[in-house]
Amino acid sequence: MSPDNRAPAGGVRAARGAARTxxxxxxxxxxxxxxxxxxxxxxxxxxxxxxxxxxxxxxxxxxxxxxxxxxxxxxxxxxxxxxxxxxxxxxxxxxxxxxxxxxxxxxxxxxxxxxxxxxxxxxLGLTMYGQMTAGSWIYIGTQGILQGTYETFAAVAAKRFGGSLAGTLTLTAGCGGMGGAQPLAVTMNGGACLVVDVDQTRLDRRQRDRYLDEVAGSLDEALHRALAARRDRRALSVGVVGNAATVFPELLRRGVAIDIVTDQTSAHDPLSYVPEGVELADAAQYARTKPAEFTDRARASMAKHVEAMVGFLDAGAEVFDYGNSIRGEAKLGGYERAFEFPGFVPAYIRPLFCEGKGPFRWAALSGDPADIAATDRAILELFPENESLARWIRLAGERVAFQGLPARICWLGYGERDRAGVRFNEMVASGELSAPVVIGRDHLDCGSVASPYRETEAMADGSDAIADWPLLNAMVNTASGASWVSIHHGGGVGIGRSIHAGQVCVADGSALAGQKIERVLTNDPAMGVIRHVDAGYDDARAVAARTGVRIPMAEA
Amino acid sequence: MSPDNRAPAGGVRAARGAARTxxxxxxxxxxxxxxxxxxxxxxxxxxxxxxxxxxxxxxxxxxxxxxxxxxxxxxxxxxxxxxxxxxxxxxxxxxxxxxxxxxxxxxxxxxxxxxxxxxxxxxLGLTMYGQMTAGSWIYIGTQGILQGTYETFAAVAAKRFGGSLAGTLTLTAGCGGMGGAQPLAVTMNGGACLVVDVDQTRLDRRQRDRYLDEVAGSLDEALHRALAARRDRRALSVGVVGNAATVFPELLRRGVAIDIVTDQTSAHDPLSYVPEGVELADAAQYARTKPAEFTDRARASMAKHVEAMVGFLDAGAEVFDYGNSIRGEAKLGGYERAFEFPGFVPAYIRPLFCEGKGPFRWAALSGDPADIAATDRAILELFPENESLARWIRLAGERVAFQGLPARICWLGYGERDRAGVRFNEMVASGELSAPVVIGRDHLDCGSVASPYRETEAMADGSDAIADWPLLNAMVNTASGASWVSIHHGGGVGIGRSIHAGQVCVADGSALAGQKIERVLTNDPAMGVIRHVDAGYDDARAVAARTGVRIPMAEA
Ligand SMILES: NC(=O)c1ccc[n+]([C@@H]2O[C@H](COP(=O)([O-])OP(=O)(O)OC[C@H]3O[C@@H](n4cnc5c(N)ncnc54)[C@H](O)[C@@H]3O)[C@@H](O)[C@H]2O)c1
Ligand SMILES: NC(=O)c1ccc[n+]([C@@H]2O[C@H](COP(=O)([O-])OP(=O)(O)OC[C@H]3O[C@@H](n4cnc5c(N)ncnc54)[C@H](O)[C@@H]3O)[C@@H](O)[C@H]2O)c1
Structure with missing residues (x-):
């Protein structure tokens, strides 16, 4: 094996600091x-x-x-x-x-x-799976998952509970890789959260990482603590071991005052969802040896699980599918009303997309956490009126451990991203930051993705599968001065199911970078506004009218 | 109906001349x-x-x-x-x-x-079919078809017959919209051509348009004339009425000295191919009322038709599929050896693609045919050593009637297109041309298309379906200064089967246009060289080495 065919000895790590090679x-x-x-x-x-x-x-x-x-x-x-x-x-x-x-x-x-x-x-060595930010070199660790979950619960709060989850109780299940962000996202929004997982070790790990506050010894104890927090408007998350297909119907039967219900068990893969009556220790082997039987039982359990979720919906709770396909599996399990509650994108994220909002992120090439702290302060100064943003920035500063180069993510919209980007570039120029900053985003954004099972589910005009938009987005960013631009297929929901584009700009403090950043960070979120105007959303039309985004078909 | 919902009264026609609005x-x-x-x-x-x-x-x-x-x-x-x-x-x-x-x-x-x-x-009004050059505003009429067919036969001549078809006889069938270009393309290459069509009116129309020289009254007479032309090394095309499924086996049985065999009957749609034993006058109604039975009979006839083509192959002739799926249909009709002869792209076009060659075209915004005549002369001066190009330019000047704005097409490669484009821009600047010129191409090009049934059939490394290339091509042209850039799906072979990109540059005589043209017309064909280097073609590697196209993986 030639040395070129190996990883660098000691692994890969980016250089830090203000000197470049x-x-x-x-x-x-x-x-x-x-x-x-x-x-x-x-x-x-x-x-x-x-x-x-x-x-x-x-x-x-x-x-x-x-x-x-x-x-x-x-x-x-x-x-x-x-x-x-x-x-x-x-x-x-x-x-x-x-x-x-x-x-x-x-x-x-x-x-x-x-x-x-x-x-x-x-x-054959002819391709690779790029996911969204892996192949486009702008992944920043699990902060992205936490922030996305935070943003979703903030949107739930904005829609239904006056902007905060204080005084509400959220019931959810699944405390794994993605799902583990739920309890922290709820408490960051001020709410109480009860999370059910069949696996004690998952709950324990999240508690150790401070994503989960407490693990209760029984359902009664968990309920007692969670309801007390709800009553006192305290932020608190409590985990409890149990099978969601058993616990959810039980809580419904007891008439517990639950405000919000969702789920992030691994429902997308019925061989990963533990059916009722199956011991956790036996599940993996059982799934391997009798996959068809296991699948039937998992789906039957998901049918019960979702039936209880619809029961909470009937009782007035806010209920949503969090992108794990549990509605589809429950329907396959024989439960007809599974699709009565919506997916999270149409329910909460679409209105943000209409404003050109999405997962704006940046990383400090200096490697110095002080640079991110300085940009955090700049964000707070730029958008003093945005409370949920301020809460996130403050809490992220306290709670998020950096992985690799220090980085930050927050959702900003049309007319905001360019201001932040230009400000960061000025801070590099003035020396407030010790080295340049990269500014990018996830491909999961307002105008950069066609993904009918997630980001473009249930578009108002039925244009879920139209894939012209991410391609236009990539070309526009290429034409506006981005530093790198990418077009991917299959991120998030898998091959055949999505097409999406990304862009990254570099703020090196130069005047040219400032001009490029201003244009890219105007045009990129503008694509989200335009895409949603075209699909018929009044919210987007209002944003376009207010901000002057040009829509030729409306200029007759 | 609001006036905006109608075509302009009197139809659409582009302005001409050097004044712009x-x-x-x-x-x-x-x-x-x-x-x-x-x-x-x-x-x-x-x-x-x-x-x-x-x-x-x-x-x-x-x-x-x-x-x-x-x-x-x-x-x-x-x-x-x-x-x-x-x-x-x-x-x-x-x-x-x-x-x-x-x-x-x-x-x-x-x-x-x-x-x-x-x-x-x-x-629902959410999309339209853009084909290749329709939705990207660079269609120039049937000249494109004629030139593509000419280029293919020129490539056959180069590969097998020393650069000219003089002294050869080509047998083909189908004298319709596309297929009608075959007899003229063969004679433009100096050869004799015998073309079989079930429909006398098709042959008569092509003769009237001067695409076909003669229509014979019988097969014997047609053969007599065609073989005489072959012997005398005269360019001549002769049409004869008949069913290819009958005539091809008959000619094989007689041992006629045929050098080249192909086909452009409407084989892609078995309801359009007339089966043996069916009268032309009855075919359409029969296909409509008994589609399954008609399909079976058409495929059985195509099996006979292709069996004869393989017979000619066995006898030493040059045989190819011209993009109408007749091999696939013959196989469905029960003939096992259908895929023994290749598609035209792997057989003849791929080597041109390796040199970055493809369908370069331009149109005179003046509307003045004299501008195209001047560019024709410029091409002849720029590439004096290219005989097949010179023959095409000369014959096109004589034979091709302009449709709409005067335009020209010819195949040029890496290192050629930029020279032609820059020269045209100088001619606009100097007043040799009376108004600006647009320079574009078909999406069917060396580095701009992924289409496993046609342009990327049988790639050496198996990368037929990899669609990164057209997307990179579009982004590169966007990044190099093209005036408009497009990404399409489904052109040529239909929805689900291709992704492709186009670009157009405008030569307005300005220095900026000159710089843009130089970069776009270098980078766009470079993508063809790069794509074929990556797929392992030695020809492309040689071009890259000779011309200095940078290939990072080869720079270790
Ligand atoms: N919202 C989004 O944007 C988004 C994005 C990607 C994926 N997802 C989906 O979210 C789901 C969770 O992802 P993850 O990475 O956390 O998965 P994971 O496998 O890491 O965690 C799943 C958890 O569910 C628990 N579980 C399984 N069956 C259970 C049952 N019957 N009752 C209670 N708990 C049970 C497991 O013990 C485990 O802790 C997946 O389906 C994933 O596809 C959502
Ligand atoms: N080479 C390329 O790049 C390319 C591109 C696009 C399409 N094509 C294919 O080429 C084919 C021809 O296209 P077209 O536009 O000329 O089609 P067309 O329908 O205009 O013409 C087909 C002709 O075939 C004749 N025909 C039908 N059955 C016959 C038989 N059994 N024997 C003899 N003649 C018969 C018809 O009378 C007609 O004149 C199509 O299948 C098309 O998909 C090739």
Whole structure:
């Protein structure tokens, strides 16, 4: 094996500080963010180049990784490197306003867009799975999950409970990798949370990480504590061991005063959902040896579980599916009313998308947490009227441990992102920040994704599957001055089910960077406003009218 | 009906001449080319906004058309209009190097990428079918088909017959819309051609249009004339009425000296291929009333037809499938050896793609045929060593009637397109041309398409379905200075089967246009070289090495 075919000895870690080895900061930033995605502090399986989300990779293989590094270190300010599913395939002369890197990951022609065909091609070394931010070099660790969950509960609070969850009780289940963010997201919004998981070790781990406040010894005890917190308007999260298919109906029967119900058990895969009557210790082996029987039992349990959720809905609670397909599985399990409650995107996120809001994020190339603290203060100064944002920034500063380069995420909308970005660039110029900052976002954003099972579920005009939008988004960002731009297929919900685009800008303090940032961070969220105006949302129309986003069809 | 919902009275026709109504030439050019695509001289069904290729449209509906015109007339030099499947959805501030128009047409998320779902969404008014050059405003009439066919036969000549078809006899069938270009393409390459069609009226029409030289009264007479032309090395095309499933086996049995065999009957749709023993006059009604029975009989006939083609192959002839799926249908008809001969792309076009060659085209915004004559001369001067190109330019000047704005197409490769484009721009600047010129291409190009049944059939590394390439191509052209850039789905082979991208540059004589043209027309064909290097083609590697196209994986 040639050395080029191996991971660097000691693993990958991005350089820190204000000295660069690449010809310009956009190139240096791409290099550091690629490396940061593969930092063992950040990546799930760095040796396999897997960053997160199943097999979401940052580079196709180690030879590709080394070639990426080599090429970025020599890439000039009017050149662009092309990356095809994690492998650098060319360098072309473009111009100073052009992105330094263009990436396309995991894309397949429609009739071939299936997991088996994808895996076959991956085996041949022809592609890689880019997920959303893995292959586009802007993953920043689990902060993103926490913030997304926080934002969803903040939206629930805004819609139904006057902007805070204080004095409410949320019931949920599943305290795993994603689901474990729920109790903290609820308490960050001021609420009380009761979370049910079959697996004691999951609850214990979340308590150790301070995502969960307490683990109760019994359902009665858990209820007692949670209801007391609700009454006193205290933020508190309590975990309890149990099967949701048993516990949810029991709580419904008892008429417990529950305000919000959701779920993040691993319902998307019926072999991962533990059926009632099956011991946790036996579940994995049982699922392996009798998958069909296990699936039937899991679905029957999910039918009971969802039936109780609909019972809470009938009793007046706020109930939603949190993107784990439990409604579909419950329906397969024979429960007809499963789709009576909505998915979280149409219920809470769509109104934010109409304002061009989405998961804005940035990372400090200095490696210095003080730089993020300074940007946190800048955000608070820029948007003093936004209470939920202020609460998040304050709590994140206290609670979120950085992984790899210090980073922050918060949701900002049209007219906000550009202001934040331009301000950060000024702070780099003035020396308030000790090195440049990269500014990007998740592909899960208002105008950058077509994903009919999640982000574009139930669009008002039925345009869920129309995929022109993420492609226009990528081209617009390429045309506006982004530092790198990516188009991916299959992130989040899997191959065949989504197309999405990403962009990252680099604030190096130069005047040119300031102009680029102003345009990209105006146009990128504008795509969200435009997409939702086109689909007929009045909220988006109002934003466009107020802010002057041009809609040709309305100018007759 | 509001007036905005109607076609303009008297139809659509682009303005001519050197005075513009839009703020800049790129905008004016987009406006004229949109209108030119819908000119009744150019479009198949202009009232329905259908340009060509089934239902390939230039705009979604008349209100969209009017909004496009209105928006282009006011679009500033640092603004970009976004077009989502033929409808203008936004205008954003970008910069001077950015495209003035970005288009995404007919794109769907993979699992929804089927004709029925597409048609459902089209009925809802949410999308349109863009084909390749219809929705990207660079269709120039049937010249494109003729040139593509000419180029294919030129490639056959280069591969097997020393660069000319003089002294060879080509046997083919199908003298319809596309197939009718075959006899002329063969004679333009110096060869003799015998073309079989069941429909006398088709042959007569092609003779009237001078695409076909003669129609013989019998097979014996046709053979006599064709073989005489072959012997005398004369260019001659002869049509004869007959069913290919009968005539091809008969010619094989007689041992006629045939050098090249192909076919362009409408085999892609078994209800359009006339089975043996069915009268032409009865075929349409029979297909409608008994589609299953008709299909079985058509496939049985195609099996005989293809069996004869394989017979010619065994006897040493050059045999290829010309993109009409006749091999697949013959196999369904029970003939096992159907795939013994190749598709035309792997057989002849792939080597051209390795050199970055593809369908380069341009149109004179002056409307003056003298401008095209001047560019024709410029091409002959620039590439004096390319004989097949010179023959095409000369013959096209004599034989091709312009439709709409005068235009020309020819295949040029990496290192050639940029020279031609820069020269055209100089000619605009110097006044040798009386108005600006648009320079574009078909989406069917070396580095801009993923289409496993045609352009990317049988890639050396198995990467036929990898769709990263057209997306990178679109982003690169957006980043290099193209005037408009498009990403489409489903052109040529249909929904679910292809993803492809296009670009158009405007030569307005300015220095900025010259710089943009130089970069776009270098980078766009470079994508073809890069794509084929990556797939392992030695020819492409040699071109990259010779011309200095950078391949990061080879720089270890
Ligand atoms: N909201 C989003 O944006 C989003 C995004 C991606 C995925 N998801 C979905 O969220 C779900 C959770 O993801 P994760 O990463 O936390 O999964 P995970 O496998 O890490 O955790 C699932 C948890 O559910 C528990 N569980 C299983 N069956 C149970 C039962 N019957 N009763 C109580 N608890 C049970 C398990 O013990 C485990 O702790 C998945 O289905 C995932 O696809 C949501
Ligand atoms: N090479 C390419 O790039 C390319 C591109 C697009 C389409 N095609 C395919 O080429 C084919 C021809 O296209 P077209 O537009 O000319 O179609 P068309 O329908 O206009 O013409 C087909 C012709 O075939 C004749 N025909 C039908 N059955 C016959 C038989 N048994 N024997 C002899 N003649 C018969 C018809 O009379 C007709 O004249 C189609 O299948 C099309 O999909 C090729």
């Amino acid at each position: 690449a010809p310009g900061w956009p190139q240096e930033a791409a290099l550091r963010m690629l490396q940061n995605n593969l930092d063992p502090e950040v990546a799930e399986r760095p040796d396999d180049l897997v960053v997160y989300g199943g097999t979401g990779r940052a580079a196709r293989d180690w030879p590709s990784y080394h070639a990426l590094v080599r090429t970025l270190r020599t890439l000039r300010d009017d050149e662009t490197m092309l990356v095809q599913s994690g492998r650098p395939v060319g360098v072309l002369r473009t111009h100073e306003w052009a992105p330094r890197v263009l990436l396309a990951n995991s894309n397949l022609v429609g009739d071939w867009a299936t997991w088996p065909e994808f895996r076959r091609l991956e085996q | 839009a703020p800049g030439w790129p905008q004016e050019a987009a406006l004229r080319m949109l209108q030119n695509n819908l000119d009744p001289e150019v479009a198949e069904r202009p009232d329905d906004l259908v340009v060509y290729g089934g239902t390939g449209r230039a705009a979604r509906d008349w209100p969209s058309y009017h909004a496009l015109v209105r928006t282009l007339r006011t679009l500033r030099d640092d603004e970009t209009m976004l077009v989502q499947s033929g409808r203008p959805v936004g205008v954003l501030r970008t910069h001077e190097w950015a495209p003035r128009v970005l288009l995404a047409n007919s794109n769907l998320v993979g699992d929804w990428a089927t004709w029925p779902e597409f048609r459902r969404l089209e009925q």
